[in-house]
Amino acid sequence: MPELPEVETVVRGIRPWLVGRTIQTVWCNREKQIKHLNLVAFQERILDQQFVNVNRRAKYIVCDLTHDTLIIHLKMTGRLYIGETDNANEVDRWVHLKLGLDDGNQLHFSDCRQFGEIHLVADKASILGKLGVEPLSEAFDLAVFNQQLHQRKRIIKPLLMDQTFLAGVGNIYADESLFRANIHPLRVSDTLRESEVTALHHHIRAVLQEGIEREGSSVSWYRTANGKRGEMQDQLAVYNRTNQPCITCGHPIQKIIVGQRGTHFCPQCQMNLTSG
DNA sequence: CGGACAACCTGGCGGC
DNA sequence: TGCCGCCAGGTTGTCC
Numbered sequence: 001m002p003e004l005p006e007v008e009t010v011v012r013g014i015r016p017w018l019v020g021r022t023i024q025t026v027w028c029n030r031e032k033q034i035k036h037l038n039l040v041a042f043q044e045r046i047l048d049q050q051f052v053n054v055n056r057r058a059k060y061i062v063c064d065l066t067h068d069t070l071i072i073h074l075k076m077t078g079r080l081y082i083g084e085t086d087n088a089n090e091v092d093r094w095v096h097l098k099l100g101l102d103d104g105n106q107l108h109f110s111d112c113r114q115f116g117e118i119h120l121v122a123d124k125a126s127i128l129g130k131l132g133v134e135p136l137s138e139a140f141d142l143a144v145f146n147q148q149l150h151q152r153k154r155i156i157k158p159l160l161m162d163q164t165f166l167a168g169v170g171n172i173y174a175d176e177s178l179f180r181a182n183i184h185p186l187r188v189s190d191t192l193r194e195s196e197v198t199a200l201h202h203h204i205r206a207v208l209q210e211g212i213e214r215e216g217s218s219v220s221w222y223r224t225a226n227g228k229r230g231e232m233q234d235q236l237a238v239y240n241r242t243n244q245p246c247i248t249c250g251h252p253i254q255k256i257i258v259g260q261r262g263t264h265f266c267p268q269c270q271m272n273l274t275s276g
Numbered sequence: 277c278g279g280a281c282a283a284c285c286t287g288g289c290g291g292c
Numbered sequence: 293t294g295c296c297g298c299c300a301g302g303t304t305g306t307c308c
Contacts, residue, residue, distance in 0.1 A: 154277095
């Protein structure tokens with residue numbers, strides 16, 4: 001579910017409830033989702049630590065605690081929200097971790113498919129160290145991006161989703177960025193013309209920014225920290241629009257598989273497979 | 277180096 | 293209604 005805009009929205013939603021709070025209780029019924037530690041060790045180590053800050057890096061939620069860093073990845077169906085009491089969210093069958101706070105609130109981690117990951121580490125670089133550049137940061141430089149695309153010979157769509165190359169773009173926003181930039185998803189990275197790279201650089205940032213402003217895309221499982229659906233799903237031009245008319249030219253949107261992922265594009269607007 | 281594929285899981289949906 | 297196969301906002305390890 002969650003790509004950069006969704007994770008950013010969740011972080012903004014939970015941060016005010018967490019910063020300054022101390023963890024007093026731990027409940028967990030899916031020990032497997034806690035990585036590198038068993039439940040007892042996790043519990044002993046996290047109890048009495050305070051949330052100092054809550055941020056996002058790529059698709060990770062990064063909580064700086066007094067002594068350690070709590071890092072959560074939502075993968076496909078993870079949700080994170082504040083449950084006010086022990087049974088406030090009894091309708092949610094998929095809550096697997098609850099952290100009780102010193103103000104009586106609880107942080108709930110819910111995850112239907114159980115792919116999500118919870119890390120408690122002293123050294124956050126052990127988890128975040130290999131991630132690529134944040135696309136919304138100043139460090140995402142056009143000239144460097146252009147150079148890196150030409151140093152590789154990779155199919156462009158999977159490359160955009162490679163978290164060590166660019167951090168935070170997933171299936172929805174990769175498809176949308178390529179559509180906006182008029183680039184076929186199967187183009188090879190070193191064949192992109194400078195004008196195409198410029199457009200891609202711009203549209204990656206623009207579509208992610210719009211995603212954040214609309215609080216993410218709720219295609220299925222994703223909800224904000226308030227339990228609401230996002231609104232970006234209504235603005236998507238190609239994702240999930242197979243056979244529907246292209247908003248630019250009216251041609252039916254096509255779906256193919258690229259790097260094992262469903263890939264949506266307009267065969268008319270994103271026509272060129274070789275040199276743009 | 278790049279790409280294809282299976283695996284990790286559960287649930288929703290379309291088709292028959 | 294019911295069963296079946298397919299699909300899903302992600303990542304990792306293996307193999308060629």
